[in-house]
Amino acid sequence: MPYTYIVRCADDSYYVGSTWDVDARVWQHNSPDLGAAYTRHRQPVVLAWCCWFDSIEQAFAYEKRVQGWNRRKREALIRGEFDALPDLSRRSAVQRRRAEEGGFEAQA
CATH class of the missing domain: 3.40.1440.10 (GIY-YIG endonuclease)
Structure with a gap:
């Protein structure tokens, strides 16, 4: 496998x-x-x-x-915190999209 x-x-x-x-x-x-x-x-x-x-x-x-991925995002994957992965993205476009979808504040 x-x-x-x-x-x-x-x-x-x-x-x-x-x-x-x-x-x-x-x-x-x-x-x-x-x-x-x-x-x-x-x-x-x-x-x-x-x-x-x-x-x-x-x-x-x-x-x-x-x-x-950055270290924080890899460690979230290792811990099985899959829902946290998009919020740990370095890309501002992902941060903005998450903010629009869930009401979270986007990071600049």
Whole structure:
């Protein structure tokens, strides 16, 4: 099954990826030479979140989407606070649309 995942690194940063096998990929991230260069220098890493998708293309697309998110938004996803995600967007257009829909004040 294809997955998108987030690992928390030893320096408390996050790494977002996609894979067919989450357990094997986390193991690779913790190996001295098989994981991504980013995680090799921030070991050990632990799985913080993962979600399966119907295709690897969907998992990869979601990986790219989450990679563009700020830390607060990633942490809301990890905690399962899905309703909070739009309010944590950096894009002012999303903030304005949410304000119009729900009566929230838009952030400039």
